[in-house]
Amino acid sequence: MTDKAISPLRRRLIEDMTIRRLSPKTHYQYIRHVKKFADFLGRSADKATAEDVHRYQLWLASIGTSVGTANVSATALRFFFKITLKRHDLAEELISTREPRRLPVVLSPEEVGRLLAAATNTKHRAILSLAYATGLRASEVGSRKLTDIDRDRMLIRVEQGKGKKDRYVILSPILLAILHEWWRVARKKGWMSPGQPWLFPGYRGQHTSARQLHRIVRLAAGRAGITKRVGVHTLRHCFATHLLEQKTDIRIIQVLLGHKKLDTTALYTRVAISTIGQVTSPLDFLRKMPG
Structure with a gap:
């Protein structure tokens, strides 16, 4: 997706996050994951279909994306679809996976x-x-x-x-x-x-x-x-x-x-x-x- 095509969507996404007082770190992550999804599609993210969302998640899994990163991606896209685009149908297609619970490293x-x-x-x-x-x-x-x-x-x-x-x-x-x-x-x-x-x-x-x-x-x-x-x-x-x-x-x-x-x-x-x-x-x- 070109910068010119994504600019209005990115601006609206940023406004939606700003209204909800999301942190600068969250801003960065959400924008990055939405752009990555758009790059995968090769077109504007607001033109996505349910099949596109399914293919994207399948692709993330196929390239070995960690559970944590995949879940952040799902959260970012869910916000984008539900809040910015008002596309609740697409938001419902996103799957979050329970991350393996590992014991922390502790020093004596x-x-x-x-x-x-x-x-x-x-x-x-x-x-x-x-x-x-x-x-x-x-x-x-x-x-x-x-x-x-x-x-x-x-x-x-x-x-x-x-x-x-x-x-x-x-x-x-x-x-x-x-x-x-x-x-x-x-x-x-x-x-x-x-x-x-x-x-x-x-x-x-x-x-x-x-x-x-x-x-x-x-x-x-x-x-x-x-x-x-x-x-x-x-x-x-x-x-x-x-x-x-x-x-x-x-x-x-x-x-x-x-x-x-x-x-x-x-x-x-x-x-x-x-x-x-x-x-x-x-x-x-x-x-x-x-x-």
């Missing part, structure tokens, strides 16, 4: 300790410590502001996290000391200039990006001799799992993580090794029964 407390010790500088240590101590998502770690740190209540405010929800997470005394040390170093180097809002300033007035955060984690993991595939989200998994192993109520963990459903948090019960290890097998009970 000893491995986390080695990871934090392997941080190359004060900023990296502060970032890794914040991620593990709070269970924040990568985007939430990087975008924290200085004003989010509430030392009086020992809380950190997370404004408009996933699902456009505000929440608070815990601020431990040790984390506060680490963050204060980072602030002192950054201020001395001129990185905390007046009006600069970010806890972890990046380039050109922006905060440290998620890509940079992942690089910091992988660098520390390499230095610590950790061979598991880790990222910022790994520390979030560690936070939840280690709290569960310390017998923290799962509903409290749910609130701290910002999960909408308890079922999502319950995934960590499958990787809480120390908790599993404390369960007595029914075979052992059987052997204790009088003969």
Whole structure:
């Protein structure tokens, strides 16, 4: 599809997403998938038929598209058909597949300790410590502001996290000391200039990006001799799992993580090794029964 042909549709799609306050990331994904569908058709997407939708989904499967990507495509096209084109018949043709539920990679407390010790500088240590101590998502770690740190209540405010929800997470005394040390170093180097809002300033007035955060984690993991595939989200998994192993109520963990459903948090019960290890097998009970 040519840019001239897609322009009116793209403009209307963008307007529909803007009205519904969808995030910039969602804008990008929806536009990309609608364009990919139009490129497959070789004509304007508003001329699609039910058979076209069927052929496209079959093609995605045939080229080995992951379940996650195929589901994002279906969500994007469903929005485009239902909201922008008012073609509910086409929206109903789209199939979403249940994605395989895999257990997250979790480091032991000893491995986390080695990871934090392997941080190359004060900023990296502060970032890794914040991620593990709070269970924040990568985007939430990087975008924290200085004003989010509430030392009086020992809380950190997370404004408009996933699902456009505000929440608070815990601020431990040790984390506060680490963050204060980072602030002192950054201020001395001129990185905390007046009006600069970010806890972890990046380039050109922006905060440290998620890509940079992942690089910091992988660098520390390499230095610590950790061979598991880790990222910022790994520390979030560690936070939840280690709290569960310390017998923290799962509903409290749910609130701290910002999960909408308890079922999502319950995934960590499958990787809480120390908790599993404390369960007595029914075979052992059987052997204790009088003969």
